[in-house]
Amino acid sequence: MSGDTMRDRIMEAARLTVQDLGYSGLSFRDLAKTVGIKSASIHYYFPTKGALVEAIVRRYIDRYERYLDEVLNDATDRTTVMRRYTDVFRDTLLNGNRMCLAGMLAAERNDLPAEVRTEVVRWGEMNERWIARVLAPGEGDAPEEIRRRAKAIFAAVSGAQMIAHGRDEVAHYTDVIAAYRESGLIP
Template sequence: MIRDTKTALLDVAEHAARARGFDGFSYADLAEAVGIRKASIHYHFPSKADLSAAMMDRYHAVLESECRKIETTYNTGSDQLLALIQLYRDALNNGKTLCLCVALISSRESLPADVIKKLKAFHTMMTKKIEAIFELGMQDRSIAHVSTPRAEAHAALALLEGAHLTARAAEEIQPFDEAMSLLKIRCHGAAQDQQ
């Protein structure tokens, strides 16, 4: 299946941002990778600010869709949490890339104000999704020691994103897995604690 030029540019730009940071690639890099003239990129994305906004919009929609799939596929809070951890783990590409949100935050000074707003909206959406997971895990007793789902959600998102940075710095998956181990141990643990 042949991708349209705009999608190809978004794909290449997202991979570059996730691997090298938003400041780590130029329109010349994109033009070479996609096989078009640099001036042609400006037709689709007049500025890098426009490109970053489009990348963030698409990433937000994709992650929201993935979270909905997790909600409908898994019945327990613990299974949903494990699936979310796996989603973030897969995004690391064995320590070679970050999730786009983390990659963009690390280049915050280079981003326009509307993209900063989009990043905040993304974090709000993810926090709500994770909060719902912890609420379910508290109700079905599949996640141990949950008392405040909202606080758990903020801590879990910080842990996921921080573990991304640590794994990317090491260029291997092990730091992510080690950071997630305590969170994963809590899954299915509430019922076991009662036995």
């Protein structure tokens, strides 16, 4: 097996673990069993747990940002765009009641190494910028009121996912998002 393939397997297994159990639930020993190597071998690819989690969050954000750009380019109206956005969070819950990777890590902020905290902040900022682009297309830098609304939408969607995760109840997420739409918060 090539180094890149094993690296990818380690990263994917780590991502799924962190989305389910958080940063503190990730151990190199358990991860090694999952991917079928010795735990010392993981250190060949990632010298520290922080380096591994930083790499998976960076890849997660980069992939997600590309997906969001595709959504924005493909959709015809902002209601459809925002529905696809909120569906991603719901779909994550449907995948074993997992949380958004960065959202799960944000809850453990004080236990994270600085490089992981930086990526978690980047995740939030990227989402807020993207939502602002949806709310005010073609405006370049969105006005302050749009940026505040984008922050509120991101916090609301993330919070709805976190509560639904805690309840192990995807229907709760769906109901809350519907209420946000009815109230006008989310287009």
